[in-house]
Amino acid sequence: MTKVEVRNGNVDGALKRFKIKVAKSGVPSELKKHKEYKKPGVKRREAKKEMIKNSRKRNKNR
Numbered sequence: 001m002t003k004v005e006v007r008n009g010n011v012d013g014a015l016k017r018f019k020i021k022v023a024k025s026g027v028p029s030e031l032k033k034h035k036e037y038k039k040p041g042v043k044r045r046e047a048k049k050e051m052i053k054n055s056r057k058r059n060k061n062r
Contacts, residue, residue: 002025004018022028038046 002018002021004014004021006014
């Protein structure tokens with residue numbers, strides 16, 4: 001459980017720190033992954049497309 005202490009009544013700052021901590025823990029990305037079921041073949045295809053896209057980006061910068 002993520003906890004954030006409110007200092008000097010600064011709720012906005014505490015909320016900002018809380019959002020950063022939650023994002024770093026990976027909860028939103030896990031939630032997106034589990035929102036709908038994807039077949040293993042679809043996952044492989046998407047991963048392959050992502051790898052191709054990333055390799056093109058790396059090669060473009062060289």
